[in-house]
Amino acid sequence: MSATSDFLTQLNPSQRRAAEHFCGPLLVVAGAGSGKTRALTYRIANLILQHKVNPENILAVTFTNKAAREMKERIEIIFAQGMAQQKHGQRLELLPAAEQTQLRSRVYKTVTKPLWMGTFHSLFARILRFDLNKYEDEQGRQWTRNFSIYDESDAQSIVKNIVTKQLNLDDKKFNPRTIRYAISNAKNQGLSPQNYEKEQANYRGRVIAEVYQQYQAQLAANNALDFDDLILVPTRLFQQNESVLGYWHKQFRHILVDEYQDTNRIQYQLIHLLTTNGETRKSEWDWRDRSVFVVGDADQSIYSFRMADFTILLDFQEDFGDGLPDDDTRTMVKLEENYRSRENILQAANHLIDQNTERIDKVLKPTRGFGENIYCYKADDELVEAKFVRNQILNLVQQNPELDWGNFAILYRTNAQSRALEDALRSDIPYIIVGGLKFYDRKEIKNALAYLRILTNPADTVSLLRIINTPRRGIGQTTIDNLVGAAQELGVPLWEILRDETSVNTIAGRSAKAVTRFSQLIQRWQEQVEMMPAADILQGIINESGYVEDLQNQGTDEADNRLENLTELSNAVLQFAEENEDTSLEGFLANASLASDLDNLEEGQQAVSLMTLHSAKGLEFPVIFLIGLEQGLFPHRRTLDDPAALEEERRLCYVGVTRAQEQLFLSYTRERRLWGAREPAVPSQFLKELPEELVETNVTPVVSPIESPAPTSSHNSNWSVGDRIFHQTFGEGEITHIFGSGKKTNLAIKFPGLGQKIIDPRVASMQRIKSS
DNA sequence: CTCTTTTAAGGTACC
């Protein structure tokens, strides 16, 4: 047989049914840990190899950029492996390195690069870079293809400005965050400002409608779209322009959507339009050489607060499929074998989720035997709880040489809970916080990107205002207000005023010189956009603008850190240019607004992971701590009186439990400090919903607390040159010098890729990993 | 115009 199809033999029968699916609709109900990524990647490989589908005719939607990257990687390996077998009769890893690289790059060129794989947002942003100029909104407003993408904070500042400046309303009564949320919801229901207003019965609703109206006008004036628009605008465009829809319908013959339970109405409409070409009569659909293949698990739907609607998944068979019941249907496959968790953990999870009402009947079937007991710890307060986690980890590591820090994760409901844990772990255990502040949300990164955006999209006033006085160049609020006022008066973008020296001199008065200098800086670099690679433009403008110098002069640790991050941004630009064979500034910018954090560093980091339950979706760890199981915290207080919301909390708990491979620890406290005050806590209802016989409680702790911790301690400062350490921010490093002694000891530490830094070990959060 | 003091708000988060 050909070497190309034997990869399918690695699948179980249900996975194989999914992977071999060719045309028509198919819903894959994939339980936690059931190998759904495998089914998805193998199906894509099979479409290309077996059915000779051209990769550029495949649209594969993932939930995150990271998922897309990993999936491409896995597909690449399948193909490279097949080619190695075919050409050399050997496994890929046995070939010389140069040969491996060559195969991989060939696969990249012919398969993974032409594939349309990514998130809804990145894929449709890409489509808008082709076709946005063909779109017109209800008010006849238009955008151009070099549009800016505004993130949540950009959007909120626009809303705030409308509320306080344009409508002169009290931003306490009309909280910009709440209003922005309402607008986002409206957009995700596909409501235009006009349609939204029609639904509003009261004053508040009409005010929000007015803000929405103004907000859209502002986006258009800035030639910008927000994240919601990246989905909504293509949907509208497809609805209003038959030939545009027809083009993409023809392009995307095979559509795959991962995490289908987390899609919202607009995303669904988009998929529906592309699949059916806007044809509403089911009998007219032509499934020859065409498929829609969705994978999801209603039990893991945890994003309804951002408009995800898992009933879309429940309705899939009615919408696209044959609508037949489980036993007869040909349009649904269930993946129920779980390859991840111990049987007792699965039993607990199954029992818990069974108490939800709205779901597709499904159980996780164990493939692994019983493991250690699930243990539940009752702590006095959150400090004791954190200490319990710390002691437990130290003991487990001591007793099991095969366990390292990276095998543990601590999961909690709210970010605020991480503090107590950090305090408890800091001195003994290296940890990373997953999530938290994203790289692209950092101030210095947003400023640098604002400089770049202005160069490609001068109409982007929001970015312009961000940097007009950053670093301080003596352009104050009064001057800015005057300039903005003049622009509004004339109905032109702010930049149109700034670029004209005469206007600036008239309006800006004393600050005119500063404004003109700024304006000339921008103009000079705008001329370079087409000629210079993005990396050079970035370097040039952050240096010439004085931003780098300003940070250097501050000399604080914070400023140094910001400089490091700017260097990291430069690296990101270079990396983008390399990976995409595209050195243009536009190319990089289009991608940057949608990129997720570089923070997550490399995999296999030697550190315990701390994260919210939401961030934990899709991950797995040998040992899981699920903490803060208290009524009002988890389930969260705002969900207690809403049955649907409570079910979502239960799904969240289910997600947490099913992350564990070997061992699961639960904990709650007797009282918890909340905003200063101590509040008594009630155990979470979810604890009672777990099978009693599987959860061990009320015995003396499995391990007695260790007071003098393991050899990894950094309590006394007997550091020596050559020690390997883990630093919270910089990662792993090696001590190269020691300055001073006793209380005044400072360490020089070399971090790979970051260079050498001098650090005070009593201030920095760092731990020794290995003594020299 | 910039630096310091005051005030408010704190659920989860992908792009």
Added chain:
DNA sequence: CTTAAAAGAG
């Protein structure tokens, strides 16, 4: 209690 953004003082 903590942190960040807004108002008030130099």
